[in-house]
Amino acid sequence: MLNHPTLDTLYTLGLHGCIKGFKALEADPAAATLSHAEWLGLLLDYETTGRQQKRFEARVKRAKLRQEAAIEDVDYRAGRGLDRALFLKLASCQWIRDHRHLILCGPTGIGKSWLACALGHKACREDFSVLYQRVPRLFAALDLARGDGRYAKLLASLARTDLLILDDWGPETLTADHRRDLLEIVEDRHGRGSLLITSQIPTDRWHQVIGCPTLGDAILDRIVHAAYRIDLTGESMRKIQQPKDFD
Incomplete structure (x- = not known):
């Protein structure tokens, strides 16, 4: 009392x-x-x-980040080709202020999701709104929203987020509906928000995943040309350690 x-x-x-x-x-x-x-x-x-x-x-x-991760815990000694200087630059979140994107590519188990969540956590600390979405589940949610009248509302909520993390992009070819979904998401964020995309598929094969040359050009022109890129290589970290930073 x-x-x-x-x-x-x-x-x-x-x-x-x-x-x-x-x-x-x-x-x-x-x-x-x-x-x-x-x-x-x-x-x-x-x-x-x-x-x-x-x-x-x-x-x-x-944000619903998949993993508890912090940039202070990143292991730069692991042999996966992570550029320390670039990653620390990204950790400043200036790329989000500039409405640029980030693409994290590499084989499964190399740490893409963990690194994405670490950057998402840092963005939360910098007062940005963040939302983590696994791509297959996001498309499933959009399919449901299309059927029950929530589609426009869901797209609007994605558009309002400063940093949208799309984890596990590919490898299945997109359906016609999902191609249009992705174009709407990317278009809504063009010059207004940032994307962080993780994928096992190199960017030079993304046209194949999208499955339509015309929409592929429109989508990738808005993502790739305004994006930082990190290409990770090496053996799965699950095999070489019992770690915190893996997919």
Whole structure:
């Protein structure tokens, strides 16, 4: 039960970070030497930090990242051709601010999904909205939405996301509906949002996966030419270690 008038007021205003800071400062003898302005500044720091943490936790929850991954835990020593300088540049998230894309290609087990989730987690920390989608499940969701009237709403929710992660692109050739779905998704993000695509299929074979030369040109022109690329090579990391960063 709150027993201090100031705490009661802070609680009424919903300033829970300030409440935490107030209690901490009251319990610290050194705080007696602080001026009123210093006290206020520290209380506001507590409030700001608390709100930032809540926003971050909400973004991570909405992102639905497949794996718990952080860029600080990336293993650059693994023999898979990961360019440390490029990856750290991508970790700054400037490419998302610039509405560019990222393509992560490589064999299964090499760590594509884990690296994508690590970059997604960092984007959440940088205050971007993120959504992780496995491509087969996304197309299945779009098929359902097409049938029950939610199609436009689902596309709009994808378009509003700053970073859309499309994991496990290919290798099955797209249906006519899915080709149009992908074109809508890519078109909605052109100049307004970023894509992170992981695939076992090299980009020079993506036309085959799309299955239509005309739509393939339209889709890939909007993705590949505005994208950073990471091409990973080597043996599956599942075989060589018991790790955290694999597909």
